[in-house]
Amino acid sequence: MSWLDDLQKKLPEAQMHILNDAKSPSGVPHVGSLRGILAHDAPYRFLKEKGVPVKYIYGSDDYDPLDEIPGGQSAEVYEKYLGVPLCNVPAPPGSAHKDIAMHYISDFFKIFEEIGVDAEKYYMRDIYRNGTFNEAIDIVLKNVEKIRKIYYDVSHSERSPHWYPFQAVCDKCGRIGTTEVIDYDGKEVTYICKEDLVKWAKGCGHTGKKSPFDGNGKMPFKVEWASKWKYLGVTIEGAGSDHNTKGGSRDVASAICSQVFGQRPPTNIPYSFFILGGAKMSSSKGIGASARAMTNFLPPEILRFLMLNSKPKSEVNFEPTEKYIVKLFNDFDKLHDKVLNNQELEEYEKLVYELSQVHYKEKYFTVEFSLILTLVQLPHIDIYKEVAKRKGSELTEIEKENINQRIKAAKFWLENFATEEEKMYLQAKMPKDAEEKLDNVQRAFLHKVATYIENINWTEEDLQKAVFAAVRTTPIQQANAFTAFYKVLLNKDKGPKAGNLLAYLDKQFIIERFTELKYDNLKYYIESATELAEIEEWLNKEADKISTISTHKEIIENNYFLDINVTLKDEKSFIKRLHINDVDTEKTFEEIRKKIFTK
C-alpha cells in the first residue's frame, strides 16, 4: 500500500480524472516547484498505469499582476509595470519572448520535457480571454456576500464592505492589481484604480466602467482557484504546505467551490516543501535555488527519485554535501541494479523506481557516482574506457548518455557545492598532516617507490606494477603503504588507482615528493620487523609457490636484522624482516637460515 493507493481510494467517481497544478510566472521558478510537478505526475502515471482515464493539466497564471521586481531584473525597467498582468509585461532585453510570463514559463515547461512530465499546458490569459470563466465571474460577482462570509468564517479575514471578488484591468494604466470593483449591475462593473489599494503597486486613480468578461479582469487567487476546479473539471489537485494550512487559501477555495459553485473540491495531495540545507528555497534568492539549476545538476531520473522516494507530506531536506549526493545516487542505483540483475523488488521499491524513470526502457549498466566524481578530477582519463572496463564490454549509447549525465552532475557539484577539502587536489607542498602522521616505515616505503619508478616507462600499467612491487618488498601493511602514498600527494587516506594518479604527474615532482620526508633507518628496521613465527607461517602457506629464497644480513648500530627475500614462481618478490636480539647472533642467523631453507 502506497500513498498513491490511498489517494485512489479517496477519489470520487469520474469519467475522467483531471489533475491540475499551476505556477505564477513572476520570476525564475524555484526548485520547490518541482516537488509540486512531481507530486501530481506520480498519481497521473499511477492512475494511467491502472487504466483510469486521467489527464494532467498545468497552468501558467500569467494574468496575475506583477507584484515585485523579478529577481535579477532591473527595478528601473520594471517598477512601472508593478500591478500589470504578467502577460502584458515586456520580457527582459535579449529574451526570445515578448512578455515576461512567457519568458519565465517557457523554460520551466522545457524542464517538464526533460524530466519526463507529460502535462497539458494552459495559460490563464487564454482562459480569461476566451470566456471560459465568464460564467464563474458572473456567479462570483452575484455571490459577493456569500464569498465575503466565507473569507471571514474560514480564514477570519475581513473584506471591505465595497469589496467584490474581481479585479478589472484599468483602461487607463493597464494595471490589474490596483483596481477595486465597487459595483456590478449584472453586465458591467464599476472600478477604481486606487493609489493605495496595495503596498507594492500604485494605481492611476482612474474610475471606469466595463464588462468583467472575456479577459477584462480576473478573480482574486482563492476565488479563481475554485473557478478552475469547477470550469476546468479538476478532480485532483495538491497544494504545498503554504496553501494547506488550516484556514489557508486551500480551505477558502474549497469552501467557495462547494458553497458557491456547488461542486465537490478536488481530492487534495498535501505536500511539503523541498528544503535546501535547512532553509526554504525561495525564488527571490536567485539562481542557486532555481528549478533550472537543479535540473542542470541532477540527471532527470535522480531528480525524480529524490522527489518521489519520500511521501509527499514529508519534507525533502536536500543537502548538496558529498555524502548526501553520493547516497542519493547510490540509493537509486541500488534499485537500478536489482532491476538489472532481475532481482525481485519490494512493492514500494518497484513503484518508486518506475516513477523515477524518464525515458529509458531497456536495461543499462551504470557506475557509482563516487567513482565518476574521482575520475572527473583526473585529467587525461578516459572515463568511458574505465566504465567499460568495469562493465566488461562495450558501452551502449544509453550507457554513454547516462555517464555523460553523471559527469555533468559531478562537475556541477565540484564547481558549485564541493568544499575545498572535498575536492581532490594535488598538494603543491608536502601536507603537514603527512609530516606529522607518517611513520618511519611509511616514509621508507615512499623512498622505495621513488627508486622503483625512476627508470621505468611512465605508463599507468608499469607505474601500477612498480608501486605494488614496492609494497611487497617493504615489510609494510598494504593499507599503511597506500595511506602514505595518497597522503603525500593528495592529503587524503584514499585515492584513485595509484598508476593512474602517477601517470599524469611529473616524474621529478613525484620523486622529490616521495623522498622529501626523511626517516630514521634504525627505527624503520625495528618497526618493520616481524616475529619469526609469523614469517614461518607465511612461508608455509606460500610453500608451493616459492621459487627462490635468499637472505640478507644487516647490522645497524649493533642491531641485527635478517631480511628474507622470497621470490614466487610468478616472479613477485617479497621481503620479510626479522630483528634478532639473541646473545649469540651469528649462531642464531645460521639456525634461522637452516630452518627457512629446509622448508
Add this chain to the structure above:
RNA sequence: GCGCCCGUAGCUCAGUCGGUAGAGCAGCUCCCUUUUAAGGAGAUGGUCGUAGGUUCGAUUCCUACCGGGCGCACCA
C-alpha cells in the same frame, strides 16, 4: 495563536493500512592483493522522544506533553 511534518543504532534514514525493529556509512575482527574513492566474510550496536490510553499484542492507532523543522495568520 493555529496547522502540518519529524523525533528509531555513533551518523543519515527505511520500517506504506498492529504481530517484541532494518539498511547504508562510520567503528571493531578476519580474508583477498598488479581491481585501493576496491571486494568478500563476521560480530557488535536500539527500554523506536516522554507519559498515559485502546488491544491478546503498539515503533505503528488515540490523547497529552517535551524537543526540532516548516507553514499560515496581508498577497499570491
